[in-house]
Amino acid sequence: MGTYVLVHGASSDSTYWYRVTPLLQALGHEVITPDLPVADPTAGLAEYTDAIVDAVGDRPGVILVAHSMAAYSAPLACERIAVDLLVLVAAMTPRPGETAGDWWEATGQVEAQREQDLREGRDPDAPFDPLVTFLHDVPPEDLEEVLAQSVPVQSDRPFSDPWPASAWPPVPTRFLLCRDDRLFPADFQRRIVPERLGITPDEMGGGHLPAFSRPAELVEWLERYRSTVVGAAR
Template sequence: MAGFVLVHGAGDVGWYWHLVEAELRARGHEVVSPDLPCDDDSAGLPEYVDAVVGAVGELRDLVVVAHSFGGLTGPLVCERVGARLLVLTAPMIPVPGEAPNDYWANTRYEEEQSSYEDTVALFYQDVPPELAAEAMRRAPDQSVARMGEPSPLQAWPDVPTRVLLFRDDRVFTPAFLRRVAEERLGIVPDEMDGGHCAALSRPSELADRLEAYAAEQGLVR
């Protein structure tokens, strides 16, 4: 079976994936979902990658799944661990050498973003209230100390890549992600229902998608 490496987004922890992880484990897969050093001012993308690679251990037949800001980490992880597949969910999609701080202007994000003052309304509008509250309780402060550093990404990894958007996402709207995925990767995203944090609102459906992607690569027997 596949080894799933689940990478969370900014200001978050591996707990974000716990329901999807349980679904995948119940189907016989191996899964890791490490915490990244989001609140460490000394940590940048290289340290995020180190944290993920250190968690992989002896896992093989790897599917790297990266959510939101994790899209900046996922491609770098693939280069280090020999991944068989990269899946980006509601992602930021970097280009080589791009600093995280530059992403917003470079992708013309403000042109397609609506304003939501409430964190729940923006990130968790379809997540059960108790899960949304727990997610916010666990969320570390996201350090921005090294966001101006260029990404060490030199080229997109030579690995099959899928982009999955969520139709009700208010952070990276479907129109925005369709455009960016086409401009940067030449990929038409797949789509499923759900808001930005679909791993909490629709874990079974998301696990179905991830397992199906792995099966397409011959990683599910």
């Protein structure tokens, strides 16, 4: 069995994985879900990376899963811990020296989201509504439980740190986009991921928060990666 390290994105904490963790544990895996210091106004990418590294310790050959903005810190952790596989889920794709604050305009995300909103009949200038942008695909019977999860206030600090890596880490990497993602539209990711990572993303159903809306499907993908990438290398 393996060790999964699941890293949440911005404005979130480890409870994001509360539906995924028991599914992986039921398969016999160890699951580690570090909390990044998102509410700490002094914590930047270095501290985010430290949180991942400290949680992993000296465990060998982990499968490191990074959701959304965690793609800014998880690759940095790969330089300090033993990682067999890096999986990016509905993630950002930084370039060396690029801040997370600059990424949106640099990649064309702003235009891509606006175009998709217009195409699908949403007002792109409407006030932000998490039910519209993030939770639109959570099954109604699960929505109340999901809404009960805590949402920490995200500090602006890590968005100003230039990504310090000179290149992506030399570990096997897979990218999983979500076809109904309203924040990072599928067509946008289909363009950006090959440009920035040199790989073709895989695709699953659901919106930007698949651990809430489609945990079983997400676990199926993670297990497929584990067996085909990690298993084949051993």
